Amino acid sequence: MLRALSRLGARPPRRPPALVLLPARGRKTRHDPPAKSKVGRVTTPPAVDPAEFFVLTERYREYRQIVRALRVEFATEVRKNLYESRVGVLAERRARQKAAEHREMMAWNRAENQRLHELRMARLLQEAREQERLRAEEQALKAQETQAWVQLKEREVLQLQEEAKSFITRENLEARVEEALDSPKSYNWAITREGQVVRPQDEGS
Amino acid sequence: ATFLCKVYYGGNLTIRLTLGGCANRPFYRIVAAHSKFARDGRFVEQLGCYDPLPNSHGEKIVGLNLERIRYWIGCGAHLSKPVERLLGLAGFFPLHPMMITNAERLRRKRAREALLASQKTDTEATETEAS
Numbered sequence A: 001m002l003r004a005l006s007r008l009g010a011r012p013p014r015r016p017p018a019l020v021l022l023p024a025r026g027r028k029t030r031h032d033p034p035a036k037s038k039v040g041r042v043t044t045p046p047a048v049d050p051a052e053f054f055v056l057t058e059r060y061r062e063y064r065q066i067v068r069a070l071r072v073e074f075a076t077e078v079r080k081n082l083y084e085s086r087v088g089v090l091a092e093r094r095a096r097q098k099a100a101e102h103r104e105m106m107a108w109n110r111a112e113n114q115r116l117h118e119l120r121m122a123r124l125l126q127e128a129r130e131q132e133r134l135r136a137e138e139q140a141l142k143a144q145e146t147q148a149w150v151q152l153k154e155r156e157v158l159q160l161q162e163e164a165k166s167f168i169t170r171e172n173l174e175a176r177v178e179e180a181l182d183s184p185k186s187y188n189w190a191i192t193r194e195g196q197v198v199r200p201q202d203e204g205s
Numbered sequence B: 001a002t003f004l005c006k007v008y009y010g011g012n013l014t015i016r017l018t019l020g021g022c023a024n025r026p027f028y029r030i031v032a033a034h035s036k037f038a039r040d041g042r043f044v045e046q047l048g049c050y051d052p053l054p055n056s057h058g059e060k061i062v063g064l065n066l067e068r069i070r071y072w073i074g075c076g077a078h079l080s081k082p083v084e085r086l087l088g089l090a091g092f093f094p095l096h097p098m099m100i101t102n103a104e105r106l107r108r109k110r111a112r113e114a115l116l117a118s119q120k121t122d123t124e125a126t127e128t129e130a131s
Helices: A002-008 A050-086 A088-162 A175-183 B066-074 B081-090 B098-128
Strands: B015-022 B025-034 B043-050 B063-066
Touching: A050 A088, A050 B066, A050 B098, B015 B066, B015 B081, B025 B081, B043 B066, B063 B081, B081 B098
Parallel strands: none
Antiparallel strands: B015 B025, B025 B043, B043 B063
């Protein structure tokens, strides 16, 4: 109380200051010079009621005390939360859960890989068998084709052999020539649109 | 440093009001920002809002994110006077002494004016009685 009142206590009256004090900033900035009308101005602070002042200082003291206590409490809370999040029970549990989940997922992944691997092996075997079958079929077809070709050639050879029996040789030449001259052939025949041959002896009168 | 990512020397984290809105329609946002930044400039986190004009029911709305305010005060944030007043009115902080003092002064002034008015009516009544 005494400290509060001593602040209001007997002080020598203030002299007009060398520099005129500037009030709240309005139109002018801090670099503009003060006006001529304010040359001899002496600013007087507002009157203070000592009782009210004392009450106010007490109130401020209590207020700042409470606010400081609140700040300390909030700071400890923040630090505690930080500590808990790093080294707390919940954090450990979460870490263990995460590790377990990770292990589970890895095991599942391995199982999936195994399964897919087996499927792939089965598929590859199937494909290999298919390939074998196709190749065998192709080979069979080729063999058949060659067989058919060979048979065709054999038939042609036999046919040629048979035709060769009626060829004209040097020995048959004269006999054949005599035979051809003795048997005349007439080329006077026509063909209808339907493809029927028309000979003049059959229809002519 | 990139635009708006400047690093200041000195200064501290402050919870203060940022002015927004239009002409003749202020609207404040309660914001945690570095004290050296502009009033409406870069902030760290928005912690609430305050509408100074009363709404159709005659209420002035204040929104406060108390969890985050606790966190930032615990990290060592300063508070501006209006924010302290708002928190005091909300009950989170004790009432600001200046607010109580101003209220008392206002009450005393109103009482004095009422007394003066009643005295004037008494004197008028006596004058009329006398005349």
